[in-house]
Every structure is written in C-alpha cells, then in structure tokens.
Amino acid sequence: MVRGSMIAARVLENVTVSETMRLLVLEPMEPMDTPGPMQFYMVWLPGLEEVPMSAAGYEDGRIHILVKPRGPTTRTLAGSRPGSLVGLRGPFGRPFQPRGRVLGIAGGSGVAPFIYMARLLGPRLTVVYGARAASEVGSVPRLLEAHGAHVLVATEDGSVGYRGTSVDLALEVLGSEGPDHVVAAGPPAMLLALGRALEALGVELWVSVETMVKCGVGACGSCTLPGTPFLLCLEGPVFRYRDTLGWLREAAGEV
Amino acid sequence: MPPLETTVTGIKLRNPLMNASGILGSRPEHVKRLVQAGISAFVSKSITPEPREGHPTPIIVELPGEALLNSVGLANPGPAAIPGLVDAARRAGIPVIISVAGTQPRDFLYVAEAAEKAGASAVELNLSCPHAEGYGLEIGMDPSAVRRVVGEVSSVLSIPIWAKLGVVDRLIHVAGTALDAGAGALVLINTLRAMAIDVYTRRPVLGHGVGGLSGRPIHPVAVRAVYEVYREYGAEIVGVGGVFDWKTAAELILAGARAIQLGTSLVLRGERVVAEILEGLERYMSETGARGLAELVGAAVR
Numbered sequence: 001m002v003r004g005s006m007i008a009a010r011v012l013e014n015v016t017v018s019e020t021m022r023l024l025v026l027e028p029m030e031p032m033d034t035p036g037p038m039q040f041y042m043v044w045l046p047g048l049e050e051v052p053m054s055a056a057g058y059e060d061g062r063i064h065i066l067v068k069p070r071g072p073t074t075r076t077l078a079g080s081r082p083g084s085l086v087g088l089r090g091p092f093g094r095p096f097q098p099r100g101r102v103l104g105i106a107g108g109s110g111v112a113p114f115i116y117m118a119r120l121l122g123p124r125l126t127v128v129y130g131a132r133a134a135s136e137v138g139s140v141p142r143l144l145e146a147h148g149a150h151v152l153v154a155t156e157d158g159s160v161g162y163r164g165t166s167v168d169l170a171l172e173v174l175g176s177e178g179p180d181h182v183v184a185a186g187p188p189a190m191l192l193a194l195g196r197a198l199e200a201l202g203v204e205l206w207v208s209v210e211t212m213v214k215c216g217v218g219a220c221g222s223c224t225l226p227g228t229p230f231l232l233c234l235e236g237p238v239f240r241y242r243d244t245l246g247w248l249r250e251a252a253g254e255v
Numbered sequence: 256m257p258p259l260e261t262t263v264t265g266i267k268l269r270n271p272l273m274n275a276s277g278i279l280g281s282r283p284e285h286v287k288r289l290v291q292a293g294i295s296a297f298v299s300k301s302i303t304p305e306p307r308e309g310h311p312t313p314i315i316v317e318l319p320g321e322a323l324l325n326s327v328g329l330a331n332p333g334p335a336a337i338p339g340l341v342d343a344a345r346r347a348g349i350p351v352i353i354s355v356a357g358t359q360p361r362d363f364l365y366v367a368e369a370a371e372k373a374g375a376s377a378v379e380l381n382l383s384c385p386h387a388e389g390y391g392l393e394i395g396m397d398p399s400a401v402r403r404v405v406g407e408v409s410s411v412l413s414i415p416i417w418a419k420l421g422v423v424d425r426l427i428h429v430a431g432t433a434l435d436a437g438a439g440a441l442v443l444i445n446t447l448r449a450m451a452i453d454v455y456t457r458r459p460v461l462g463h464g465v466g467g468l469s470g471r472p473i474h475p476v477a478v479r480a481v482y483e484v485y486r487e488y489g490a491e492i493v494g495v496g497g498v499f500d501w502k503t504a505a506e507l508i509l510a511g512a513r514a515i516q517l518g519t520s521l522v523l524r525g526e527r528v529v530a531e532i533l534e535g536l537e538r539y540m541s542e543t544g545a546r547g548l549a550e551l552v553g554a555a556v557r
Contacts, residue, residue, distance in 0.1 A: 003317075004315065004316060004317030004323070005316060005317045005318070005319075006313065006451075008453055008454075008455035008456055042312075044312070044313055044460075046453070046458040047458070049311055049313075049462065050313040050462070051312075085455055085456045087313070087456060089313075089316065089317075214309075214312055214315075214327075214330075215315040216315075217315060217317070217522050217523075218279075218522055219277070219278055219315060219323075219325070219518075219522045220279075220314065220315070220330070221279045221280070221281050221282060222330075224282050224284050224285065226284070227284070228284060229284050229287045229288040
C-alpha cells in the first residue's frame with residue numbers, strides 16, 4: 001500500500017560515521033509504518049528537494065538514515081543540527097526478507113540498508129564492505145557488528161582489512177562458504193562487476209539499485225528499470241541482477 | 256456486442272477504462288504494465304515540443320480521504336518518445352491516445368502531427384493542467400485560446416481530437432467552444448488547483464507550491480461537470496475524477512461519460528482496481544437489466 005503522506009520529523013542526533021558519512025536519527029511527529037529491510041524513505045528538506053534514503057535503522061519509532069553528501073540537499077542534510085525539521089514519506093519499496101544465511105556486499109554508502117538488515121538478521125548476515133580507504137570505513141563495521149552480524153572490510157589502498165575491492169573479497173568469501181542468498185548495494189560499476197563474476201559461478205545475485213525516484217508511489221515513472229515493466233518505488237529497490245542489467249549499464253556509462 | 260464495449264470518436268474500446276494522462280505513460284515499459292492491469296486504451300503522459308524536467312521535488316503527496324496532490328510540472332521526454340509509445344500500445348493490441356501540451360497553437364500542432372504520423376489513434380489536448388505556467392488551464396480558461404488551439408489542430412489532423420478540460424467558471428461555454436472548433440470528444444475533468452502546507456515546517460509541501468488535487472474528493476465535481484456538459488451538448492465525453500470502484504464509475508457514465516479514465520485509484524489501490532471496477536460494472540448491469548453500456552450513458556440526465 002501507498003504511504004505517500006508527508007510527515008514532519010525532528011532530527012534527534014547527527015553522528016559522524018566516517019569522513020564521508022553521517023548517521024541521522026529522525027523522530028516523526030506522527031506515527032509511521034515500521035520499515036522492512038531494504039525499504040526507503042523520501043526525505044524532504046524544506047526549501048530544498050526530496051531525496052530517496054534507505055532505512056539504516058529503526059528503533060522506538062525513530063528512523064535512522066545514512067547520509068553521504070552528493071548534492072545541495074544531501075549536503076545540507078548531512079550538516080543538519082539536532083532539533084531541525086525534515087519531511088518524510090514512506091517507507092517505500094518492497095521489503096527484502098531473505099531466509100537462511102545472507103551474504104551482503106556493500107560499496108560506499110550502499111551499506112546503509114545492511115546496517116538495518118544486521119539489526120533484523122543478526123548473525124545470519126555477513127557483510128563484505130568495500131571502501132576506498134580507512135577514512136571512509138570509519139565506524140561502519142561497529143554499526144554492523146552491534147547486532148551480531150559478521151563484517152569483512154576491503155579497502156582499495158589496503159589501509160584497513162583486505163586489500164582490494166569488495167568484489168574480490170566477496171568472491172573469496174563465496175569460495176569458502178555458501179550463503180542462501182547474496183544481495184549487493186553500491187556503485188553501478190561495482191554491481192556490474194559482481195553480477196558478471198557471480199553469473200560465471202552460477203550464483204544468483206540480488207541487487208539494490210538507485211535510480212531517480214521522484215513520486216515514490218508508482219505514478220511518475222521516473223524510477224522505471226529500463227527494459228522491464230518494474231518500478232523501483234513499487235517492486236524495488238532489490239531486483240534480480242538480470243532485471244537491473246539495462247539500468248546498471250546505463251548508469252555505469254557503458255551504453 | 257459485449258456489454259462493456261464502448262466507443263469514443265469511433266475508436267472501439269473493449270471496456271470503458273483507460274489510464275488518465277500522467278499515470279506512468281512516458282516510456283514503452285509503462286504500456287506493458289498498464290495493459291496487464293486491463294486498460295482498454297493507453298493514454299500517454301502529456302508531450303510538449305521539447306522535453307521537460309518538470310518541477311522540483313516533492314512532486315506528489317498523499318492527502319487524507321484517498322487523495323493525491325501533485326505538481327509534476329509536465330515532465331516528459333518530448334516528441335521523440337511518441338513512436339515508441341505508439342508501437343508498444345499497438346503491439347499490445349490497444350488504441351493509443353497521445354496527450355499533447357503546449358503554450359501556443361503551434362506547439363500543439365507540432366506534437367499532434369508527430370502523434371498522427373506515428374500512428375496514434377487520437378490526440379488528447381491538455382487544456383487543463385493546473386500547475387505549469389503558460390500551459391494547460393491557463394489556456395483552457397480562455398475560450399478564445401481554446402478556439403485557436405483546437406481549431407488549428409483540427410484543421411490539419413485527420414485523427415480524432417479529444418479536448419481535456421478542467422473546472423473553470425464558464426465550463427459549458429468553454430466546452431461548447433472546443434466542440435465547435437473541432438474536438439470530437441471532451442475529457443472531463445483534470446485535477447483541481449490546490450495546496451497543502453506542512454504545519455511543523457510551515458512550508459507548502461510541494462516543491463512548486465501549487466499543485467493539482469485528485470482522487471475521491473473531486474469525484475462529485477467531475478460528476479457535475481460531465482452532467483452539465485452532456486445535458487447541454489450530448490457530446491462524447493470521457494469522465495475522469497475520483498473513480499475508485501464500479502459505483503463511482505457508474506455515476507460518471509450515468510452523467511454522460513462513454514468511457515472513464517483512472518488516475519489516483521490506480522496509484523492508491525494498485526492495478527487490480529481495473530479488474531474490480533469492470534467486474535462490479537458487469538454485476539451492476541446484469542442486476543439492473545442493462546444490456547450494454549450505451550444504455551447507461553447519460554441516463555441520469557434530464
């Protein structure tokens with residue numbers, strides 16, 4: 001069902017997670033539905049725009065989001081002070097609720113939904129988290145481990161954890177353990193590389209993608225996955241890798 | 256003739272339900288989705304001569320009482336997208352209506368000609384979008400502008416022209432002008448100009464401030480508009496506004512609509528609403544002894 005009303009929410013906390021990411025704790029002024037794993041909100045900054053943000057946590061009716069500054073809205077959001085107000089619509093999308101053991105592979109701020117998933121799945125979840133350097137990793141592993149999930153870190157410069165990409169590390173992990181589900185979120189080029197590698201291994205990959213989302217309710221069509229009838233705001237953000245191929249190739253600049 | 260079959264400007268529709276312009280409709284992928292829902296014709300997003308980004312977000316919010324407030328701002332991919340939309344609908348075996356928007360007669364003509372060339376079944380002239388400066392309602396509230404736009408398009412096009420009108424003070428006069436200038440059918444109504452304010456942030460919620468209200472609350476307004484225009488002209492009318500179930504659909508048909516467009520209910524209820532309305536209409540017709548939809552069109556008008 002649609003959850004399209006705009007609900008004002010107060011910023012309770014703004015915590016530095018890494019050099020590039022902040023964790024905001026938001027308290028809605030009116031009750032909102034409990035998010036499922038991988039669902040997202042449209043977060044509105046009055047005077048600026050509305051941006052899609054994954055639920056990175058949910059506790060006592062408070063919604064956590066992980067913000068990485070990219071444009072004017074996310075920059076202002078990342079700098080928002082406790083007590084300031086935002087607007088929330090959601091949660092949108094379809095919850096992704098895998099059974100059994102789950103391997104999550106995250107690049108950069110793509111880790112946000114896995115922080116919430118860790119809270120729900122605990123030790124059933126292993127997250128491979130890839131970043132450029134230690135400064136980008138920050139306290140992400142602690143947030144994931146707080147609820148018992150296993151964490152493996154890869155940095156491109158080797159400043160912390162495995163030296164290499166999240167894809168390289170994920171392939172090593174898959175070589176030694178066989179999870180029931182593999183789901184990934186991160187930059188399009190990373191998702192493509194991972195998808196191609198897992199296709200060769202015959203492992204099914206689910207990916208959480210980021211398209212332009214505007215209405216959130218299936219009306220405007222801006223989040224259409226090219227070549228499919230799927231809308232990210234209704235059927236996503238997690239899809240089978242092959243359904244996202246058209247979008248990933250477009251977003252990675254391959255076509 | 257199957258009981259739910261109907262026609263608008265000679266275009267045969269296997270049931271009276273189509274999507275309202277602006278509910279998806281800008282990409283071929285959307286056609287498949289809407290066809291699976293069971294619509295009898297595809298209506299595109301309004302196309303302007305140049306692509307438009309539309310208004311800043313938020314572009315839509317849900318309001319209490321099964322309503323939406325939107326200010327998408329005529330975001331659209333431009334005429335280059337028309338052939339793909341037409342082909343997708345043709346492949347799916349349903350008529351395709353290209354919605355056309357512009358600020359002056361030559362804009363409408365340019366897009367309408369592209370639609371005809373691509374093989375569209377009809378064009379729907381958007382004379383009623385309430386939230387884009389210079390477009391839609393700003394033309395549709397001025398009878399002489401309506402005459403110029405519809406007249407210019409109808410003097411060139413061979414395919415049928417539908418004029419989508421909004422709620423204006425002298426609706427009957429504007430409707431008569433559109434018919435007189437060559438519109439074969441009228442599409443009534445569009446969203447109503449409206450606004451919502453967030454009381455905590457003390458700001459209008461939509462990025463554009465003003466938007467268009469749709470859904471349940473506007474249904475009686477649509478019934479009145481269809482009724483008055485049908486009573487005056489007996490024109491071919493496509494009814495739009497707050498149709499959520501068979502009963503709200505039947506009301507518009509009894510007021511004079513030969514077909515119905517669904518917008519907000521498709522969004523808030525999901526695609527199954529199409530099948531629900533069709534089943535309900537069929538049941539209603541057999542319960543009341545109506546053999547075909549044509550018997551019901553305008554039956555409440557006296």
